[in-house]
Amino acid sequence: MLKTHIMIKSLLALIFLFPFLAYSNPVLDRQESMRDFNKLMRTANNLIKDDVINDDLAGIYEEIENIMRVYPTLFPDDSFGGKSKASTDIIDNRELFNQIAKETEDNAALAKLSSLEGDIESVQQFHQNLFGSCKSCHSRFRD
Numbered sequence: 001m002l003k004t005h006i007m008i009k010s011l012l013a014l015i016f017l018f019p020f021l022a023y024s025n026p027v028l029d030r031q032e033s034m035r036d037f038n039k040l041m042r043t044a045n046n047l048i049k050d051d052v053i054n055d056d057l058a059g060i061y062e063e064i065e066n067i068m069r070v071y072p073t074l075f076p077d078d079s080f081g082g083k084s085k086a087s088t089d090i091i092d093n094r095e096l097f098n099q100i101a102k103e104t105e106d107n108a109a110l111a112k113l114s115s116l117e118g119d120i121e122s123v124q125q126f127h128q129n130l131f132g133s134c135k136s137c138h139s140r141f142r143d
């Protein structure tokens with residue numbers, strides 16, 4: 001009886017832990033973040049092109065802001081090589097890497113505020129800055 005109880009408990013623990021174990025791969029997480037970032041930028045682009053400067057657009061920039069806040073935490077020292085295209089320069093220059101991520105996060109926050117205010121010109125400016133961030137970071141930190 002006690003043995004069965006312990007077995008059931010272990011089984012339950014495994015079932016609950018499995019998704020956590022399966023999803024806590026930082027390389028897959030950061031690559032997925034980038035694909036999301038890419039898609040969000042395209043959606044924002046289309047909204048701007050159609051002059052849709054509203055809460056929906058603000059929501060997209062908020063998602064980008066959240067992605068970039070977490071992004072630098074997805075590069076533990078032992079997560080380089082293999083399927084990752086991240087440069088080990090990140091390990092040696094974390095301050096610069098974090099700074100570029102922070103600037104990107106800030107530009108997303110400003111684009112969000114400008115969208116809420118309906119300020120098209122500012123939205124366009126911060127959107128351009130966001131596009132600039134891809135190259136700044138990739139040229140330095142992606143192999």
Ligand code: HEC
Nearest residue numbers: 031034038041084085086100101104130133134137141142
């Ligand atoms: C703060 C740094 C940083 C910024 C900003 C950044 N990237 Fe990246 N990006 C990376 C790194 C590092 C990788 C490689 C990650 C890996 O393979 O481990 C990457 C990979 C990618 C990938 C490949 C994802 C995959 O499926 O493997 C895409 C697509 C991408 N970035 C798009 C973008 C776009 C679009 C922007 C700008 C709108 C952007 N990135 C801004 C650092 C950045």
